[in-house]
Amino acid sequence: MGKIIAISNQKGGVGKTTTSVNLACSLASLGKKVCLIDIDYQANATTNLGINRSNLKASSADIFMNKKKAKEIIIHVDRVNIDLIPAKFDLSNVEEKLLQDDDKNYVLSNALEEIRYQYDYFIIDCPPSLGLMTTNALMAADSVLIPVQCEFLAMDGLTQLLNTIRYIQKKQKINNRDLVIEGVLLTMLDTRSNIGYEIISEVKTYFREKVFKTIIPRNVKVAVSSSYGLPVTEYSPKSKGSQSYRNLAKEVVENNEEY
Ligand SMILES: Nc1ncnc2c1ncn2[C@@H]1O[C@H](COP(=O)(O)OP(=O)(O)O)[C@@H](O)[C@H]1O
Ligand SMILES: [Mg+2]
Known part of the structure; x- marks a missing residue:
């Protein structure tokens, strides 16, 4: 049964989408079957994978509007060998509709039930809100991965x-389920300034062993890759x-050997 990891932090611009796309593609390169949601x-994750939103027939909105099943929406992204449930929607419509739904908190969970056995990992790129x-x-989700930007006020809102x-x-x-913290990921570290290292120490004091050993540096190739519709792992594999x-x-x- 696939593990579902939500990438979440209500702050915008902390690296949620970048992490979702690149983690999904890197897991696929390790031979895992991955579905990115x-x-x-x-719809930045969708666009960052080079998918043209205007050509999409269905999107994750159709799940929330109870119009389509997950497997009717999934598209395969050949170049990086992952499956994608893309986004293109008017959030206000979706949230309005959801509010009237008795099961309003469980729509995605219910929708993923029937495809859980087809994947090793599901990565959900969350919006910048709670x-x-x-x-x-x-x-x-089974777990939540929290990207934290190595910048001033990093812990704000956590x-x-x-x-x-x-x-x-x-x-x-x-x-009978239990959401755990998969890990806190330090992102966009500017290795030339002290502030980043101060944030690392602050975050580690608070989250201890929950902080990933891997730290993502600020890297121009990461920023540029998305405008080419590619994850950085494809655009500049050696960066x-x-x-x-x-x-x-x-x-x-x-950390998840059973998956
Ligand atoms: N490691 C990095 N180095 C340089 N730029 C980055 C890095 N990670 C993300 N970015 C850029 O920062 C911006 C915000 O990242 P994004 O992943 O979209 O954040 P979020 O999804 O949390 O809003 C984007 O323009 C992205 O290209
Ligand atoms: Mg985003």
Whole structure:
């Protein structure tokens, strides 16, 4: 049964999408069967993989609107050998509809049930909020990976995220499940300045062994790759950014040997 990892932090621009795309592709290079799920209305993960949103017939919105099953939406991204549930939607419509749904927190979880055995890993790229889309992702997830940018105010808002995780854990207990923290990933480290290293020490003091050994450096190839519709692991396989995402994938696999 595939492991479901939600990539979440309600702060924007911390590297959620970059991590989702590159972790998914790096896991696939390690021979894992991976399904990446884009539930951010900005659809950056979808675009970063070179998928043209205007040509899409279906998207993750159709799951939330109860219009289509997951397997009717999945597309295969040949170049990186992953499956993708793409996004293209008007979030306001979706959230409005969800609010009226009795099962509003469980729509994604229910939808993934029938494809769970087809993959080793599911990676969910969450939007920058703790709204219904994120609660759906966390409710479906076995674990949450929290990217934290090595910048001033990095820990800002994390208390709120941790409270949300605790709330989900309580709800999941009813279904005999337990959301765990997969790890905290330090991203965009500027190796030339001290502030980044200060943040690393602050985050490690707080999260201890939950912090991934792999740290993602700020790397221009990472920033540029998305505009070419490629993960950095394809655009510039030898770059520091690429190497670090491959190391992250190895670390995740080592921590989850049963998957
Ligand atoms: N390691 C990195 N080095 C350089 N730029 C990065 C790196 N990681 C992400 N970026 C850039 O930072 C911006 C925000 O990253 P993104 O993954 O979209 O964050 P989020 O999904 O949390 O909003 C994007 O423009 C992305 O290309
Ligand atoms: Mg994003």
